[in-house]
Amino acid sequence: MKMQQEAYDVVVCGGGLAGVCAAVAAARQGAGVCIIQDRPVLGGNSSSEIRVTPHGAAQFHAYARETGIISELLIEERALNHEPILENGWTNSVWDMVLYNMAVSTPNLTLHLSSTVTEVHKDAERHISSVTVRVAGAETQIAIEGRVFIDCTGDGVVADLAGCEWRWGSEGREEFSEPHAPLAASGDTMGSSIHFKAKDMGRPVPFAAPDWAVRHEDPAFFYDQGRHFYDLAAGYWWIEIGIPWNTIYDNEHIRHELTRHTLGIWDWIKNRDPLLKEKAANYALDWIGQVPGKRESRRVLGRYFMTEHDPAGRTVFPDEIAYGGWFIDLHSTGGLLAPTAEPSSAEGYAETSEYAIKSFCGPYGIPLRILMSKDIGNLLLAGRNVSVSHAALGTVRVMATTALLGQAAGTAAAVALRQGRKAGSLDFADIREVQQILLREGCFLPNCRNEDPGDVARSARVQASSSARVHGVGPESRDYTGGFGGTRLPDKEPLTHRRGQWIAVGTEEIRSLAMCLSNETGTEQTVEASLVPVDSIWDYECGAKQPLARQQLAVPPGRMQWVAWEAGLTAADGLRSGGYVRLELAANPQVEWHKGGTVIPGHTSAYEMGPSKMRRYGDGGTLSFRIDPPQACYEPSNVLTGIARPYDYTNIWRSDPAGPLPQRLELEWETEECIGTVELAFPGQLFREYHRYPPFYRDPQCPRDYSIDAWTGGGWTTVASVTGNYQTRRRHPLSEAVKTDKLRVTVHATNGDPSACIAEIRCYRS
CATH class of the missing domain: 3.50.50.60 (FAD/NAD(P)-binding domain)
Structure with a gap:
C-alpha cells in the first residue's frame, strides 16, 4: 500500500x-x-x-x-x-x-x-x-x-x-405539526432509483427478459397507481425502492432489486402492455444504470x-x-413495493387538488x-x-x-x-x-441585494443609446428572439380560475388596458377585471391586497377580440413606477383569455390554484394585453438596482428592438474612478428550467459580441472585447487599471434578440 x-x-x-x-x-x-x-x-x-x-x-x-x-x-x-x-x-x-x-x-x-x-x-x-x-x-x-x-x-x-x-426517517406530526408529516414517527425514508435509456432502431427489435427479472402481468400496477410511461426512450423516477431495505447498508441489494424491476418493466412495455407494445416495437434497450440514485438517508x-x-x-x-x-415532494416509502407511486403522480399531477395546494x-x-x-x-x-x-x-x-x-x-x-x-x-x-x-459570484438571494461597498458602479449615473418600452403582446405575435418564447399556444384558454398577468410599471400612469378575449356562447358575458399591487413576480397572494382599480367588463360574442378597460390610474391612485401590478380577470369559464405569441421579458402570469393562492400559469409566459401609455420599464438605471434578474421589477436594460445594433450603455461618475475590473451580468436561461433548452443552445438575449470602452485622454479606449459569448456572467480584469469618469459597454451582436440586454454592471478598483 x-x-x-x-x-x-x-x-x-x-x-x-x-x-x-x-x-x-x-x-x-x-x-x-x-x-x-x-x-x-x-x-x-x-x-x-x-x-x-x-x-x-x-x-x-x-x-x-x-x-x-x-x-x-x-x-x-x-x-x-x-x-x-x-x-x-x-x-x-x-x-x-x-x-x-x-x-x-x-x-x-x-x-x-x-x-x-x-x-x-x-x-x-x-x-x-x-x-x-x-x-x-x-x-x-x-x-x-x-x-x-x-x-x-x-x-x-x-x-x-x-x-x-x-x-x-420521518418525524411524527406532533413534533413540529408539519402537514406532510405522518401521525407517528418512523424510520421510513424515500427510496433510490436507477434509470434506463432506449433507442429507436427503425425496425422491430425483440426483447426477452432473463428469468430473474420481475414479471408484470397487471396493468393496474401502472395505470391505476400513478406509474406513468411519459417517454418510451428514457427511464422513470418511479423505478424506486427503499424500505424494507436500508438505503445505505443495503445499497447493493437495492441495486439488484431495481435491476430486476427495470428489466421487468421493459419486458412489460415491449411484450405485454396493450397500449405500448406496438409503439415500443422498434425500441431497444441502450443503457441501464447500475448506481442507485439516493433521495434520503442521514x-x-x-x-x-x-x-x-x-x-x-x-x-x-x-x-x-x-x-x-421545488414543491414538498415526498415519495411513497417503498417505491415500487408501495400501493401507489408518489402522491402527486398518483393524482395525475393535478395542480388544484388539496395535496397540490398544500405541497406548492x-x-x-x-x-x-x-x-x-x-x-x-x-x-x-x-x-x-x-x-x-x-x-x-x-x-x-x-x-x-x-x-x-x-x-x-x-x-x-x-x-x-x-x-x-x-x-x-x-x-x-x-x-x-x-x-x-x-x-x-452570480447567485440570487430573494431578500438581499448588491450593497458591496467596493462596487464603484453603484455611484454612477447611467444612460443608454435607447430603451425598449412595453406596449403589450397579442396571440398573433411571434417569437422573434429565436427560441425565448417558443411555446405552442393552447387551443382553448377558458377562465376556469382567476388569472393574473404581471405588468412592470415604468410610467406612473395607466390610462387604458385591453385583453384579447373570446366568448363563443352567443350572448354577452361579463368578467371582473382588477389591478393589484404586488411585491414581486412570485407574490402569489390573491385577495390579500386592496386593488388599485376594479371594473366589470362586458365581453360580446366573438373570438379573439380586444376588450378595453379605461383604467385611468395615476400616482394619485397609488400607482408606483419601479415595481409590478397584476392585471387580474376573475373566473368565468365562458370567457377565454389568450396567451401572447411572444414572452415579454419579466412579464409572467399565474392563476388561482386554491383559495387566495396562485401558481404559475402554463410555462409562466405572457398573457395577451395592451397598455397605454407604453411602460418605460427597461431603463438603463435597471443595471444598478442590485438585483440581476426579474423579481421585484424587470431589473434589466433592453434597447429599443426597432433600432439597429450596436447599442450602448454608459456609466458616468462625478469624479475620476480607478477601474481594474468590470463585471457584467446578462439576461438569459432564467425563465425556464434547464430541461426546456435544446442542444447547442445559446440564449438569444445574451450578448454575443460586445466591447468595453473607457474615456481617457479625451477619447474612448477599448479595454476589453469579446466575441462568441453565450455565458450570462462575465468578469473582465483589465490588463492595466484605468482612471476614467466614463465607461461604456457596446453590444455589437446578440445570440438572436434584436435588443441589446444587460442585467447588471459592477466596477472594482482591482
Whole structure:
C-alpha cells in the first residue's frame, strides 16, 4: 500500500453538484481546496452513471432558475451537447466532461476521484483534523489534513464518522405539526432509483427478459397507481425502492432489486402492455444504470433545524444564503413495493387538488445555519444531508438547490478562513460578507441585494443609446428572439380560475388596458377585471391586497377580440413606477383569455390554484394585453438596482428592438474612478428550467459580441472585447487599471434578440 499525506485549507468530501460547487466556490475565494469523490466521475446523481437530470425552482416558478456556478455549468453543457435533455436517463458524458473541465481548470483546486473516505480524525478540541482516503484500483491511501471540512457525501459519511448527531426517517406530526408529516414517527425514508435509456432502431427489435427479472402481468400496477410511461426512450423516477431495505447498508441489494424491476418493466412495455407494445416495437434497450440514485438517508443536525413551515411560509432568514422552489415532494416509502407511486403522480399531477395546494411552495430563502454542524466547529454540510426535517427535505433535496447550498458552504468556508474563525461561528458581519460574495459570484438571494461597498458602479449615473418600452403582446405575435418564447399556444384558454398577468410599471400612469378575449356562447358575458399591487413576480397572494382599480367588463360574442378597460390610474391612485401590478380577470369559464405569441421579458402570469393562492400559469409566459401609455420599464438605471434578474421589477436594460445594433450603455461618475475590473451580468436561461433548452443552445438575449470602452485622454479606449459569448456572467480584469469618469459597454451582436440586454454592471478598483 502506497501512503501519502496532503494538506489543504478546505477539504470537500463528495463530488456531486453540491460538492463541485462547494469546492469551486472556495477555490475561487483563494483557499487551497481538495475535493474527494468516490466515483470516477463528478456530478453524483446527475452524472452519466446515474442520469438524474437537475431540477430546481424554475420547474414551478418563472425566472427562478438557479444561478452562480451551477448556471455556468448548465449553460456550458447546453452550448456543447448535441443531445436533448428531456428527463431521467438522458445525461451523457458531455455533462461529465463539463464538470471535470471546471474542476481541473480552477486554480487552487485538487481533485481525487475514485477515492473513499474511510476514517475521520479529530484533535483535542473535537475539530476534524484529517480524513483517511482509500483510492480504488491504486493501492493508495492518503491522509488529508484540512482546516475546514465540507460533508457533501449525501449520506453524511464524514459527519457520522466524526460522531455528529443525525436523524433518519420521518418525524411524527406532533413534533413540529408539519402537514406532510405522518401521525407517528418512523424510520421510513424515500427510496433510490436507477434509470434506463432506449433507442429507436427503425425496425422491430425483440426483447426477452432473463428469468430473474420481475414479471408484470397487471396493468393496474401502472395505470391505476400513478406509474406513468411519459417517454418510451428514457427511464422513470418511479423505478424506486427503499424500505424494507436500508438505503445505505443495503445499497447493493437495492441495486439488484431495481435491476430486476427495470428489466421487468421493459419486458412489460415491449411484450405485454396493450397500449405500448406496438409503439415500443422498434425500441431497444441502450443503457441501464447500475448506481442507485439516493433521495434520503442521514440528515445531520445543524445550528438550525428547518421544518416544512419555513419553505411553506417563506420564512425570511437573516443568514439567507440560497433559495429553493421545488414543491414538498415526498415519495411513497417503498417505491415500487408501495400501493401507489408518489402522491402527486398518483393524482395525475393535478395542480388544484388539496395535496397540490398544500405541497406548492416557494421560492423561499434557506439559512446558512442548516449547513453548520452543531457538533463539530469546522464541519459544514451541503446536499441532502443538511439539517432539515423529512418533510422539508422533500423540497430542498433537488440538485439545483443543493448546488446552491454547496456554493454557499464553500464561500462560507473561505470567509471563515480569511477572518480567522471556525466555520460554525461566523458572526453577522461575516454572514453579510458571504451574502455579498454570493451575489457578486452570480447567485440570487430573494431578500438581499448588491450593497458591496467596493462596487464603484453603484455611484454612477447611467444612460443608454435607447430603451425598449412595453406596449403589450397579442396571440398573433411571434417569437422573434429565436427560441425565448417558443411555446405552442393552447387551443382553448377558458377562465376556469382567476388569472393574473404581471405588468412592470415604468410610467406612473395607466390610462387604458385591453385583453384579447373570446366568448363563443352567443350572448354577452361579463368578467371582473382588477389591478393589484404586488411585491414581486412570485407574490402569489390573491385577495390579500386592496386593488388599485376594479371594473366589470362586458365581453360580446366573438373570438379573439380586444376588450378595453379605461383604467385611468395615476400616482394619485397609488400607482408606483419601479415595481409590478397584476392585471387580474376573475373566473368565468365562458370567457377565454389568450396567451401572447411572444414572452415579454419579466412579464409572467399565474392563476388561482386554491383559495387566495396562485401558481404559475402554463410555462409562466405572457398573457395577451395592451397598455397605454407604453411602460418605460427597461431603463438603463435597471443595471444598478442590485438585483440581476426579474423579481421585484424587470431589473434589466433592453434597447429599443426597432433600432439597429450596436447599442450602448454608459456609466458616468462625478469624479475620476480607478477601474481594474468590470463585471457584467446578462439576461438569459432564467425563465425556464434547464430541461426546456435544446442542444447547442445559446440564449438569444445574451450578448454575443460586445466591447468595453473607457474615456481617457479625451477619447474612448477599448479595454476589453469579446466575441462568441453565450455565458450570462462575465468578469473582465483589465490588463492595466484605468482612471476614467466614463465607461461604456457596446453590444455589437446578440445570440438572436434584436435588443441589446444587460442585467447588471459592477466596477472594482482591482
